Amino acid sequence: MxxxxxxxxxxxxxxxxxxEAMVRLLAAHGVRLDFPPVQTCCGQPSYNSGYWDETRVAxxxxxxxxxxxxxxxxxxxxxxxxxxxxxxxxxxxxxxxxKAKRLEAKAYxxxxxxxxxxxxxxxxxxxxxxxxxHPSCHGSRLLGVKDExxxxxxxxxxxxxxxxxFAEDCCGFGGTFAIKMSDISxxxxxxxxxxxxxxxxxxxxxxxxxxxxxxAGNLRxxxxxxxxxxxxxxxxxxxxxx
Amino acid sequence: MVTxxxxxxxxxxxxxxxxxxxxxxxxxxxxxxxxxxxxxxxxFRGAPDFWTELEWDEEKRIQAFTDNFVSVGAHIARVKxxxxxxxxIANKSRELSARYIIRQNEQALKDLGLEEQLPxxxxxxxxxxxxxxxxxxxxxxxxxxxxxxxxxxxxGSVTVLSxxxxxxxxxxxxxVLIIIIPVHRLYTRLGETLDRFDEVGRENLPAGIHFISGPxxxxxxxxDLTIGVHGPGIVYGLIMG
Amino acid sequence: MSxxxxxxTTVKERAGLALNDDFLRKxxxxxxxxxxxxxxxxxxxxxxWDEWRERxxxxxxxxxxxxxYYLNEFVNNARANGVHIHFADTSVEAxxxxxxxxxxxxxxxxxxxKSMVSEEVHLNHVLESAGIEAIETDLGEYIIQLAGEAPSxxxxxxxxxxxxxxxxxxSKEAGEILEPDTTxxxxxxxxxxxxxxxxxxxxxxxxxxxxxETGSMVLFENEGNARMVSTVPRTQITLMGMERIIPSWTDxxxxxxxxxxxxTGQKLTMYMSGITGPRRTADADGPxxxxxxxxxxxxxxxxxxxxxxxxxxxxRCGACLNACPVYRHIGGHAYGGTYSGPIGAVLTPALxxxxxxxxxxxxxSSLCGACYExxxxxxxxxxxxxxxxxxxxxxGHGNKMESMGMKGFxxxxxxxxxxxxxxxxxxxxxxxxxxxxxxSLKLGPLKGWNxxxxxxxxxxxxxxxxxxxxxxxxxxxxxxxxxxxxSRMEQxxxxxxxxxxxxxxx
Numbered sequence: 001m002x003x004x005x006x007x008x009x010x011x012x013x014x015x016x017x018x019x020e021a022m023v024r025l026l027a028a029h030g031v032r033l034d035f036p037p038v039q040t041c042c043g044q045p046s047y048n049s050g051y052w053d054e055t056r057v058a059x060x061x062x063x064x065x066x067x068x069x070x071x072x073x074x075x076x077x078x079x080x081x082x083x084x085x086x087x088x089x090x091x092x093x094x095x096x097x098x099k100a101k102r103l104e105a106k107a108y109x110x111x112x113x114x115x116x117x118x119x120x121x122x123x124x125x126x127x128x129x130x131x132x133x134h135p136s137c138h139g140s141r142l143l144g145v146k147d148e149x150x151x152x153x154x155x156x157x158x159x160x161x162x163x164x165x166f167a168e169d170c171c172g173f174g175g176t177f178a179i180k181m182s183d184i185s186x187x188x189x190x191x192x193x194x195x196x197x198x199x200x201x202x203x204x205x206x207x208x209x210x211x212x213x214x215x216a217g218n219l220r221x222x223x224x225x226x227x228x229x230x231x232x233x234x235x236x237x238x239x240x241x242x
Numbered sequence: 243m244v245t246x247x248x249x250x251x252x253x254x255x256x257x258x259x260x261x262x263x264x265x266x267x268x269x270x271x272x273x274x275x276x277x278x279x280x281x282x283x284x285x286f287r288g289a290p291d292f293w294t295e296l297e298w299d300e301e302k303r304i305q306a307f308t309d310n311f312v313s314v315g316a317h318i319a320r321v322k323x324x325x326x327x328x329x330x331i332a333n334k335s336r337e338l339s340a341r342y343i344i345r346q347n348e349q350a351l352k353d354l355g356l357e358e359q360l361p362x363x364x365x366x367x368x369x370x371x372x373x374x375x376x377x378x379x380x381x382x383x384x385x386x387x388x389x390x391x392x393x394x395x396x397x398g399s400v401t402v403l404s405x406x407x408x409x410x411x412x413x414x415x416x417x418v419l420i421i422i423i424p425v426h427r428l429y430t431r432l433g434e435t436l437d438r439f440d441e442v443g444r445e446n447l448p449a450g451i452h453f454i455s456g457p458x459x460x461x462x463x464x465x466d467l468t469i470g471v472h473g474p475g476i477v478y479g480l481i482m483g
Numbered sequence: 484m485s486x487x488x489x490x491x492t493t494v495k496e497r498a499g500l501a502l503n504d505d506f507l508r509k510x511x512x513x514x515x516x517x518x519x520x521x522x523x524x525x526x527x528x529x530x531x532w533d534e535w536r537e538r539x540x541x542x543x544x545x546x547x548x549x550x551x552y553y554l555n556e557f558v559n560n561a562r563a564n565g566v567h568i569h570f571a572d573t574s575v576e577a578x579x580x581x582x583x584x585x586x587x588x589x590x591x592x593x594x595x596x597k598s599m600v601s602e603e604v605h606l607n608h609v610l611e612s613a614g615i616e617a618i619e620t621d622l623g624e625y626i627i628q629l630a631g632e633a634p635s636x637x638x639x640x641x642x643x644x645x646x647x648x649x650x651x652x653x654s655k656e657a658g659e660i661l662e663p664d665t666t667x668x669x670x671x672x673x674x675x676x677x678x679x680x681x682x683x684x685x686x687x688x689x690x691x692x693x694x695x696e697t698g699s700m701v702l703f704e705n706e707g708n709a710r711m712v713s714t715v716p717r718t719q720i721t722l723m724g725m726e727r728i729i730p731s732w733t734d735x736x737x738x739x740x741x742x743x744x745x746x747t748g749q750k751l752t753m754y755m756s757g758i759t760g761p762r763r764t765a766d767a768d769g770p771x772x773x774x775x776x777x778x779x780x781x782x783x784x785x786x787x788x789x790x791x792x793x794x795x796x797x798x799r800c801g802a803c804l805n806a807c808p809v810y811r812h813i814g815g816h817a818y819g820g821t822y823s824g825p826i827g828a829v830l831t832p833a834l835x836x837x838x839x840x841x842x843x844x845x846x847x848s849s850l851c852g853a854c855y856e857x858x859x860x861x862x863x864x865x866x867x868x869x870x871x872x873x874x875x876x877x878x879g880h881g882n883k884m885e886s887m888g889m890k891g892f893x894x895x896x897x898x899x900x901x902x903x904x905x906x907x908x909x910x911x912x913x914x915x916x917x918x919x920x921x922x923s924l925k926l927g928p929l930k931g932w933n934x935x936x937x938x939x940x941x942x943x944x945x946x947x948x949x950x951x952x953x954x955x956x957x958x959x960x961x962x963x964x965x966x967x968x969x970s971r972m973e974q975x976x977x978x979x980x981x982x983x984x985x986x987x988x989x
Contacts, residue, residue, distance in 0.1 A: 001969070001972060001973075003972075009896070009902075011946060012906070012945050012946045013906050013909070013941050013942065013945050013946075014939050014940075014941055014942055015939075016942050016944065016945055016946035017721070017942075018947055020945040020946070020949070020953060023953060023957070024957075027758025027957050027960075027962065028962065028966070029962075029965065030963050030964030030965055030968065031964060031968070032961075035946075035947070035950050036691075037679065037899050037947055037950070038898075038899055039899070040896040040898070040899055041587075041896040041902070042900040043896070045892060046889050046892055046893065047869070048850055048872070049867060049872055049875075049876075049885065049889065050871075050873035050874070050875060050877075050881070051876055051881070051886070051889040051893075052873055052876075053893075054890065054892060054893035057893045057896060057897050058893070058896040058897075061896065061897070061898065061899070069631070069974065070972070070976055071679050077784050089567060090652055101640030104825075105979050106819045107894065117838060117971065117972060117975060118968050118971065119967075119971055120968075121969070123496075124855075125542070126680050126803050133751045134671065137849075137850075137851035137852055137853070138850075138851075139854065141851070141853070141855070142852055145501040154542070168853070169853075170677075170808045170851035172849055172945065173849060174848065174849025174851070175849075175850075175852055176885075177846070177848065177850070178849075178931065178932060179732065179928055179931045180496075180846055181495060181498070181809075181846060181933075182813055182932065182934060182935070183498065183499055183502055183849055183931075183934075183976065184497070184498055184502070184809055184847065185849065185931075186931075186934060187502055187812045188808050188809070188812060188849070188934035189935060189936070190532070191808075206853075208982075213939055215935070216939070217581040217932070217935070217936025217937055217938060217939070218935055218936045220937040221933075221935060221936050221937050230723065238816050242770060247587065250587060254567060254569065255562075255567065258567070258568050258569055258570060261568065261570040262558055262568075263637035264553070265554075265570050265572050265725075265779075266551040266554065266555050267551075269551040269554070269786060270551045270784060271548050272783055272784075272787040273548070273550075273786055273787050274787055278549050278551050278552040279719065280552075280553070281552065281556075282549045282552060283593060284542075284545060284730060285540055285541065286538055286545070287542075287730070287731065287733060288733035288734055288736055288737065288989065289538070289733070289736050289737055289740070290531070290534055290535065290538050291535075292531070294608060294758075307850060310750065314753070318544060338701055340666060343952060352507075355544040362658055365516070365877060368767065369765075369766075369767035369914070376767045377681065377714075377767075377768055378681070378766065379685065380768075381677070381681060396750070397705060397750045397751040398751075399751055399755075404762075404768075404769065405763075405766070406763065406765035406767065407719055408767055408784070409766075409767055409768045410710065410714045410768050410769060411714055411715070411768045411839070414710050414711065414714060416745060431715075431736070432736050432739055432740075432751070433733060433736040433772055436732040436733055436734075436735055436739075437732065437733050437734050438733050439697065439699075439732040439757070440696065440697075440732045440733055440977075443697070444560055444563065444564065444696070444697040444698060446758070446760040447697055447699065447757075448759065448763070449758065449759055449760055449762050449763055449766060449769045450713075450714070450756065450758060450759075451699075451756065451757035451758075451759070451770060452710065452754065452756050452757075453751065453754065453755040453756070454753065454754060454757075455750070455751045455754070455755075456753050457753065458705065458707040458753060458754075459704050459705050459706070460622045460623070460669065460705060460706050461639065462621075462622040462623030462626065462639055462640070463622070463623075463626075463641070463649055463665045463668060463669065464510070464642075464645055464646050464647075464649075464665070465513060465514055465639070465642070466665040467665075468665045468666055468669040469621055470669075470673065470706045471672070471673055471705075471706040471707065471708075471710075472620070472673060472676065472677075472706045472710075472711055473706065473707025473753070473754065474682075474708035
């Protein structure tokens with residue numbers, strides 16, 4: 001059984017601890033992730049801006065990396081969802097199209113993998129803090145990840161979950177949108193952080209480092225001491241210290 | 243004798259019929275297929291099946307209609323028969339110091355005997371004679387009285403159909419609108435009324451079919467709700483039976 | 484299609500203006516939240532919302548796929564009812580036909596109810612240039628007409644104006660000072676427009692839906708002005724987008740369920756009117772003469788285009804505007820066209836048939852998908868925005884700097900060697916600017932980001948640099964997989980191979 005880690009370029013270069021947390025958590029349940037190094041990036045940045053040739057270059061590394069995996073696990077809803085665009089991108093290339101369709105069927109976002117595939121919601125974590133949760137747009141709206149993170153959070157001992165007002169509103173990242181339309185994006189992330197502050201939570205947890213990086217950046221800019229974590233990191237810390 | 247205007251309209255029609263073929267052919271060619279000339283089978287027509295099974299009993303229909311109607315700022319009164327309707331209208335008229343009332347030219351409304359009950363009020367009967375400016379009569383009326391042709395409990399709506407005897411203006415122009423709703427005309431779903439119009443067919447439809455669900459309203463100024471913008475601001479529904 | 488002079492500015496600039504207008508932002512936020520909450524309650528209360536959406540989508544898809552049949556039926560039936568039908572390929576033609584009719588009726592005053600199409604074809608401007616008074620009668624439209632502005636929201640056009648501004652406008656019209664009180668202001672408009680309704684020569688309407696099988700047109704409204712303009716004046720002219728067709732009255736139940744709830748959270752608008760032809764000979768109200776102008780103006784360009792044909796499903800409810808976080812911050816005028824919000828961002832370039840002119844509109848989105856989630860007929864606007872961006876690049880109109888950047892990106896991600904090398908380069912290069920694991924530098928591409936954030940630094944060691952060590956460590960503490968977990972996973976693989984796998988994603 002080959003279960004592979006799709007690390008995402010962001011976690012690879014900036015947040016390796018997310019990958020480490022996933023690998024260790026799953027190893028504790030007897031699931032050893034392997035890491036095919038051929039993978040680089042899912043191609044979202046170029047896809048969203050309309051540069052599909054460049055996207056295919058990136059996508060091919062992903063298709064190649066996971067060609068013979070049985071399961072692929074990814075700490076990002078948007079990168080996992082990006083794979084669902086691959087059949088469209090390779091509609092005219094039958095060899096790659098076939099790989100794309102197979103990958104679509106076996107790629108899972110992290111919480112989907114834990115809950116749907118492994119059937120696990122209680123990892124034995126203890127995390128006695130006030131936490132609020134931001135549901136990333138692509139993961140929740142497009143990939144349909146809504147119940148799984150809730151199921152996992154509800155089993156963490158000592159964790160007080162405070163609802164985030166207007167949680168479903170976009171944080172304003174949108175990839176190159178944050179650079180190209182920086183003032184609109186800035187207004188959106190400012191509003192998101194205003195809502196985070198309202199909860200008075202100690203920790204903001206999420207499923208996508210792109211969103212979390214964006215929100216953390218504004219929190220830090222405004223000297224707010226809220227800790228920002230990926231759910232994998234939270235669960236791993238909860239298991240390690242619990 | 244054909245007027246110049248009619249000639250012009252006839253010319254336009256000729257142009258329109260020619261243009262029609264072109265227009266539709268263009269659509270078909272963009273869809274990359276020949277013209278669709280036969281009615282296609284609709285895979286999904288109307289509301290989902292589970293919805294068409296919804297049917298409430300009379301008590302529930304009356305309650306739902308009342309709740310909906312009242313929630314938008316209209317008023318409901320429960321009356322047993324047309325005598326009580328007549329009483330209600332007469333009382334209301336005196337309460338509001340109405341000077342002008344307009345009603346549809348229906349036998350049932352004639353039988354209300356409003357003219358006898360309210361001799362001091364000028365009561366117009368829609369289109370009851372030629373050479374009268376009926377729209378102006380409706381515009382000056384304090385109260386308009388109509389009878390619902392159908393009503394829908396789920397949305398709190400009444401439906402009125404136009405005819406030579408039933409003006410569209412009577413339920414639109416007066417300040418106050420009183421609608422008599424015979425309970426046997428109150429259905430559960432909107433579709434029950436809408437389906438009828440498919441059933442009777444094009445030639446049997448009136449010019450105006452109006453669904454009214456409450457008083458005229460707008461929130462266009464700073465999201466602040468205001469009632470009675472163009473249509474009647476005060477609406478009474480008399481559920482009868 | 485556009486406001487005069489709007490091409491001279493970019494979306495970014497117009498958005499900047501909006502972002503600095505505190506009242507506008509508060510007003511747009513308040514309005515969209517109210518409408519969004521209304522929709523949420525109304526759709527939840529009604530229940531099975533997704534099934535209704537799918538139904539609405541299927542009915543619209545089917546109608547558009549057979550538009551030549553249904554539109555043709557509508558035209559023939561409407562004509563049989565006594566309606567005069569006209570076809571306009573372009574906005575210029577549509578306005579010209581309307582003007583022609585008005586001129587023939589020697590009209591001096593036209594009263595209008597809400598019609599986005601009439602805004603699209605700049606009808607008021609055309610009528611006024613010919614000396615015909617064209618009066619908007621929808622309260623919000625009347626206000627912005629007096630102000631000489633375009634609507635900033637499909638459903639509530641004047642949300643960008645406060646009551647003081649409105650009182651000022653209406654006082655000028657009244658010739659006396661009116662208090663900035665909603666009831667007073669609305670009362671004045673009711674009285675003033677009453678006169679106009681009764682004396683106008685022509686009433687003009689838009690068209691929410693047109694029923695093919697009976698040649699009837701349907702209007703949804705709350706104020707009563709659409710009924711007014713289609714009942715009182717002796718001539719009626721209706722402007723109708725060619726795609727506004729549904730087959731039957733029973734199909735109207737689905738639209739009547741989706742539209743009001745999506746637009747404002749109402750079960751039904753106060754008035755829903757089905758008009759089947761001009762007045763009958765013996766009727767004492769209703770128009771003597773009725774015209775319907777069927778407008779193309781770029782709609783047919785979407786037919787046969789698998790990426791954009793679904794755009795024609797739109798029922799103009801405005802739910803996407805209320806759901807859109809970008810719209811909430813910048814309001815409607817920043818979009819620069821008749822239609823704003825997510826639908827406007829796609830419709831404007833699509834109807835115009837050229838993306839270049841509207842080059843940045845499709846860029847004003849984070850692709851969050853809230854519009855798609857809100858749409859009662861499930862139009863994938865978030866996908867269409869990406870298609871627009873792609874077409875612009877394919878047409879060779881992509882931003883030069885961005886194209887170069889993307890080529891660089893492709894070079895870096897083309898294989899793991901260059902990817903690793905790029906990361907290593909970054910790890911070294913960033914040393915000069917990293918402070919406490921963060922980068923605050925506001926230079927170059929970082930400027931936009933760091934105006935609002937502190938950027939993160941690259942990790943000292945990337946995941947792939949640490950992998951071998953981690954992998955080895957775990958080899959030493961090997962733990963067997965739980966047998967029940969293993970059988971679950973094997974079952975999933977089996978189902979997948981048999982093609983019965985549960986779809987776990989979208």
